[in-house]
Amino acid sequence: MEKAVKKYSGFLNFLRTPTPTLIGIYIVMMLLFSLTSDKFLTIQNIKGIFNNFAVFGILAAGVTVVMIGGGFDLAIGSTAGLAGIVSSVLLMKGIEIPTPYVFIIAILIGCLVGLINGLIITKVGINPIITTLGTLAIFRGVCYFWADLNPRVYNLFVQSIGRIYLGNVFPITTLYIIIAFVVLTLIFKFTRFGRDLFTIGGNETLARLAGIPVDRIKILSYVISGFFAAIAGLLLISQLGSGRPEYGNGAELEVLTIVVLGGVVVGGGRGNYLGVFIALMIIQTITNGMVLLDVPVYLRMVVKGALLVLVIAIDAIRNKRHLQLY
Amino acid sequence: MVEIKTVEVSQKKKTRLNNTVILFIILVVMFALFSYVGRPFFFSKLNLIPMVSNLSFVGIIAAVLTMVMVSGEIDFSIGGNIGLTACLTALLLERGLPGWLVVIIAIAGGFAMGAFNGMLVTVVGVNSIIATIGTMFIWRGIGYTLTNGESILALNPVIDYIGRGMVFQVIPFPIILLVVTFVITYVIMNHSKWGRRIYAIGANPLASFLSGINVKKVKFIGFLFCGAAAALGGLVLTSLSAVGMPQHGQGQELVIISAIILGGTALGGGRGQILGTLAGVLILSVLYNFLTIMNIYYFYIQMVQGSVLILVVSTYEIRQAVARRRT
């Protein structure tokens, strides 16, 4: 070997991820928006941006875990809806189960949905997108069992978890997201589960050959996703003050866009939470920008679909899938 | 050893033949059962004609989507395509365009949507599941934007005939469309060179490419015609309901894909029969029609649809696993 040893480090490897580019894009976007709209850089608006992305951010935390392992979870929206409506029913007058129990039940529901998804995907061997599309429909249907109750949330504690601003500016929900992302980053980096997850995403067959319990780890990743979906459900009823069966509808698209834009590779094995966080801010800024610019509601739907397509096209080009000959 | 194998092969052929036959037996039993439970309404002209017309629009799309799925790809955007086509049709009629021109524009729009999907998958190299989930939202979103979310009346002799016309006063016109689509796709898949290429690509895209087959072209054309078929389906649905609205076709992708897989098409491609798809479409359409006339809440029907999808794919995967264990 005549050539000198190339030196690598964690930092250099990070520079080769899409995250630095994302940071650049975000800075440019901020500049553009603040130049074109004087409402953009107001505290009021920024508070809004941050508080609005709470639900998507929490959902993205879980979906990233699943996608790093090479999976997909489209059922998060209806899982959040289910956890939300059940919790709000349990909090209703006349039932009034103590709040800690409600939280535990909501989280158990989320984890159970994740477990079901994971079991079907690993043990039966169905494509994760098809599986979670199916469970998406099923659990959305379950939400409608309680549709007629129209439960409102009067519990002050529950109301506060999604609405408090620290120091009157910084939304507590953003703190949740930061905590979740940091904890998960540490789990990715420093636990066997985390490393094995990246290995599975990189090459599942080889991971199996290396004796890694692939099925168990994948199931756990879906349970984690369900867990975060349940928390997102609780935030939804907290912020909106009631439980409605349609809560979380369509969230999977937005979250998928965020996670893929954040540099999590479709098919797994690569991605980091810093990228996801910046993607979250980019997407929310765009959404917010459309509101400020009075873009019609329905057109926003088109923009969101187009963004998803654009983002996955970039993912395909970045990973050179467009060069595939067949 | 060789002789033993020949026996196995003939048995395999028999079971494969049986699959479609079993599906048709299930259909007959279901139909009889529903006619009894749902009497007298289920087995009446009042229910049967709309049901048949409805399943025609599902079937037209399913037949063409089967070709895409055998080639190893999938198209989820069909539901959004239906919605956009319905809106487009109604809006153009509102502008006073002649019916025949509207039909041509709508079908051309379908081709355009299919071409877009095809480009994304073959040129850009995006996974077709995610790509078409994305375009599903774009198509429907455009539908909402064009109509501002409202329903628009779509009345015109040509359009009326597509969904509600009666040939010789007895046969609903959509049935004719259905039969024609199935005959064409059957001949393509079972007897043509093109169909052979589709099966080969589904069985092994790399080997097909290395045998000189233009894999991307075959896949692209599949998406192209799937878009057109969805637009035709959208026209039928618009005609049946006499309105164009962006919600048209919502959730139909689940029904259609379930029907195709129920009919024996493999998700990864390479296997699938047009007649199997026909059986799948009939079974699911009859089932959902029954649930609807029994006044079951829409969201619960959606639940059933989701369960059916998972159940059908599970059965297929489990059968594959059992077959694999045997070898």
Added chain:
Amino acid sequence: MGGDKVSDNNSMILRMENITKIFPGVKALDDVSIDLYKGEVLGILGENGAGKSTLIKILAGNYIKDSGDIFIDGEKFEIKGPAEAMASGIRVIYQELNTINNLTVAENIFVGEQIIKSPLKIVDWKGMTKKAEDLLAVMNVKLDPNAIIGDLTVSEKQVVEIAKAISQEAKILVMDEPTAALSEEETQSLFKIIRTLKSKGVAVIYISHRLKEIFEITDRVTVLRDGKKVGTLKTKESDSNKLVEMMVGRDIKDMYPKRHVPIGEIVMEVNNLTAAGFDNISFNLKKGEILGIFGLLGSGRSSLVNALFGANKIKNGDIFINGKKLKIKSPSMARDARIGLVPLDRKAEGLALMMGVKENITLANIADLGKSFLIARRQEYKKAGKWVEEIGIRTPSVDQEVNSLSGGNQQKVVLAKWLESGSQIIILNEPTRGVDVGAKIEIYKLMQDLCEKGSSIIMISSELPEILSIADRIIVMSKGRFTEEYKVCDASEEGLLRSACL
């Protein structure tokens, strides 16, 4: 030394007894028994398709045996999966590369068994990097443990594989052609490591078809042929003629039947061809000739033939077919220029396994199946039937799924596809991989039949006796470059290997 230990029953570490494994259409292993003692190196020798890989995949828990018993340290042991095999101290270096490209070198070495720091049970990156550095130093290679595997060369990846296998205390170390991508120097450092491990009591199973290596490193040799065990010898008491005879089961001349075919004018000329994987390659091919291409794993030989076939984008250089310059941009253009490719991995690249023999034979020429857009079934049966008969594809019928045919017959189906296509230049990439001896001889005969009929053949082979006996001329590649050209009469095993490491 190893010979002495055979008598010492106490140190027997592994015994595989009467192992049988059947795949659809072929008995891959038929009643094979081997035993292995502490601190010895057992060579397993056999031609392509003899069952070596199947045997070790069973040992590694990758395949489940159909019958037979496995004893480890004298106790019966059922290996149900890779995890159990690893837990009982079995480590395997596979022939195919098994590195995970998105992870770092250190992580690949410790994949599935990261070093854990108590009490928090967190992954000890520093410890892993340190230990990886030590392992790589032992291997005598300079590699940064933090490098991402995807950036490394094939031989560097191979080194990581070896480091991975020796990173944990192994009782039994299995190496399946570990030197396929290594230079002579790297091979010598590997042998040094094997000797060190040996002295520590590790038992090594060493699989190779390079006889030189077998003599250099093993204590005993077990020879397999056609899924059966032929015998076990002490290396010292054997010689290469004896081993070859055991491997081949017949006289070497019968194994590689070479006929004299008159060689004609140039049919293909390649000038300064450059594409991904290789640089500036020139050569020519003459009518009736078999041109061998030799190189180690990662030398760019497959990239080269893929480029000739339009499956690897050509960046620079020209290809002339029968004197006419041709830009080959896709396999369909190559097909139309009467070039055929029998690819390296026939299951992944050559066949539609779930389709029938006839569909596979006509795969490259669907357009010729009848005049209209419909397939003329009768014509297809006739065409397929003709080739089945002519080249002796053993199948119950042309409707049979190719999945259930043996490797040799599958390979003939791939070849028949290009014969049906009328190919004049046929490229074969390791044509006898995973093919039993009988079928191998048939394939060699077929290749020469084709040459007699005026076709030309390019054959990539890493099996030295094969390329030395069958080819007329051999070009050698190393690291994507052309290094040397040999007339077959001037070529030797040593010479080819030396040129392949230049």
